[in-house]
Amino acid sequence: MLATLIPSAGLGILSFQQNETMINENVTRELRAMSNYAGREADLWVKEQILVARDLSTSISTSKILIEGLSIESQTQKTELAAQQRALEFYLKSVYRRLENVLELTVVDVEGEIIASNVASPFSVKLSQSWPEDASIQGDILNSPQWSKDYATAVFSVSVPILSIDDYILGALIVTFDMRDIQSSLKDKAKSPPGEVLLLDQAGNIMLTSAIGIPGANKSVSFDTDTMKRLQDNPGKYEIFLGPLQEKVVGLAYVSEKPSVTIIALRNYESIYSTWEQQRDLFAGLVGIMIFIVAAIAFRMSHAIVAPLQKLISATERIVKGDLNVELNNSQDDEIGQLTQRFNQMTDKLRQNQLEINAASAAMQKKNQLLETLSVTDSLTGLYNRNKLNVILSDQLARYGRNKRPFAVLMIDVDYFKSLNDNLGHVAGDEVIAAVAKKISQSIRNVDFAARYGGDEFIVILTETSVNEAEKTAERIRMQVADVHCSSLNKMLSVTLSIGIIQSEPEDISLTMLLSRVDSALYQAKHAGRNQVYCVTPKSRVKQQQHS
Numbered sequence: 001m002l003a004t005l006i007p008s009a010g011l012g013i014l015s016f017q018q019n020e021t022m023i024n025e026n027v028t029r030e031l032r033a034m035s036n037y038a039g040r041e042a043d044l045w046v047k048e049q050i051l052v053a054r055d056l057s058t059s060i061s062t063s064k065i066l067i068e069g070l071s072i073e074s075q076t077q078k079t080e081l082a083a084q085q086r087a088l089e090f091y092l093k094s095v096y097r098r099l100e101n102v103l104e105l106t107v108v109d110v111e112g113e114i115i116a117s118n119v120a121s122p123f124s125v126k127l128s129q130s131w132p133e134d135a136s137i138q139g140d141i142l143n144s145p146q147w148s149k150d151y152a153t154a155v156f157s158v159s160v161p162i163l164s165i166d167d168y169i170l171g172a173l174i175v176t177f178d179m180r181d182i183q184s185s186l187k188d189k190a191k192s193p194p195g196e197v198l199l200l201d202q203a204g205n206i207m208l209t210s211a212i213g214i215p216g217a218n219k220s221v222s223f224d225t226d227t228m229k230r231l232q233d234n235p236g237k238y239e240i241f242l243g244p245l246q247e248k249v250v251g252l253a254y255v256s257e258k259p260s261v262t263i264i265a266l267r268n269y270e271s272i273y274s275t276w277e278q279q280r281d282l283f284a285g286l287v288g289i290m291i292f293i294v295a296a297i298a299f300r301m302s303h304a305i306v307a308p309l310q311k312l313i314s315a316t317e318r319i320v321k322g323d324l325n326v327e328l329n330n331s332q333d334d335e336i337g338q339l340t341q342r343f344n345q346m347t348d349k350l351r352q353n354q355l356e357i358n359a360a361s362a363a364m365q366k367k368n369q370l371l372e373t374l375s376v377t378d379s380l381t382g383l384y385n386r387n388k389l390n391v392i393l394s395d396q397l398a399r400y401g402r403n404k405r406p407f408a409v410l411m412i413d414v415d416y417f418k419s420l421n422d423n424l425g426h427v428a429g430d431e432v433i434a435a436v437a438k439k440i441s442q443s444i445r446n447v448d449f450a451a452r453y454g455g456d457e458f459i460v461i462l463t464e465t466s467v468n469e470a471e472k473t474a475e476r477i478r479m480q481v482a483d484v485h486c487s488s489l490n491k492m493l494s495v496t497l498s499i500g501i502i503q504s505e506p507e508d509i510s511l512t513m514l515l516s517r518v519d520s521a522l523y524q525a526k527h528a529g530r531n532q533v534y535c536v537t538p539k540s541r542v543k544q545q546q547h548s
């Protein structure tokens, strides 16, 4: 969805930007056309009014009353001056009545003093002191259009020099025009694009507008100074600002030198951009809805797929580490739910298998222990067998090599066992062998070892024991077997033992050597008459004890 949404949204935004640029360009073109048209019309009107003023000046210049009025100079002629002024005013009033858009006709002398006017208080038109020189160079003097509070309208004045017959400047005729005359010409009625035109004076007052109602009937409206300056500094450049009725407008300025006015063409912002903005907002809304849907789907997928998968992954990691006590909650019916269910079944099975393996392992361990015991044990006596004896003796020899603490070895043989076997039978013989083994086991320490060497022969290893100490143990064993109960015969048997004892010595470099020496000791005990202990003391000192 994102793959289609992102390019679509990008294209949409690009398209809206292009549309906005096109609208801006079209509006700018239309507003420029409107302002240029108004500028041309104002220029034409001004030129027409100058011609009118010149005509008036020409016709008035020929008037005898005017010439006489302007020619009165001396103090003595003051009385005559007043009469001439009245006559001149009367004359100007009669001319004024024939003109439609003229507000004032005022005659000033060469020093700018008002000589006569058609109105009692003429619109104050200030002429500079050097106006006669200016007039002789440039002819007519144009005053900048401005808003007149007195007339509640925009006014424009032209000062036309009045010349004597010999071309001396006698004074000037100042004609003040009502600019409302051009209001209807500010816009081309037939071809003008939508929008209005404002005519501003130098002070920023709105003098005229193409729209009825701006400004009010009896007052001007000041245009925002900052906005006006910005527009004047960038003539023909599109700006967005607050219009005269404080509404948002789009407009641009046309600055005219003659007459000195600023023309602003403007158009209501809403009328231009409302449709575009509605479409843009609709598009943004749709994109927003799409993003919300995508986000919702992503959230749902994350909730329904990613989160359960993460749980499965962490559960699997626990299993990998050996923890099988894993159970996942499952509330979904979809594929993820099925996967979770199978996962739980799998861990159940693993737990069962683990229990079975543990049980089998324990049984196996038990059997191994038994086998190990059997492998080192003599089945008749329960003592160590010959193989194990060899291992123990090798170990003891190695230990002796390291710590030099001697161990004692006893070789024990039942006297006349063959006769006992022959007379009482093998079963009784076995019982005697087992009984002797039991007595031996009971007579030695936990750290000592007893093994059946073969037939009726036994080997006892007394760790870290000297011959002297071993002799005591041997005697104790010999005494123990004096009376052996034979259960198969249900009677007591008197058994005697011959015992040979040696102590490990540095010369015992092998088992054979060691066993050979103890075997010799046993032989000595047998040879000496049996039922006795024969000790081989270290350094071949033989101590023999004989007991009856």
Ligand SMILES: Nc1nc2c(ncn2[C@@H]2O[C@H](COP(=O)(O)OP(=O)(O)OP(=O)(O)O)[C@@H](O)[C@H]2O)c(=O)[nH]1
Pocket (backbone or CB within 6 Å): 413, 414, 415, 416, 417, 418, 419, 421, 425, 426, 427, 428, 429, 430, 433, 454, 455, 456, 526, 530
């Ligand atoms: N009942 C029984 N007899 C055995 C067993 N192993 C060996 N024998 C017998 O033990 C006897 C061993 O006799 P010897 O030690 O050689 O001779 P002896 O009669 O004891 O004479 P001395 O040792 O010189 O006193 C033999 O007759 C063997 O057949 C066994 O496991 N059970």
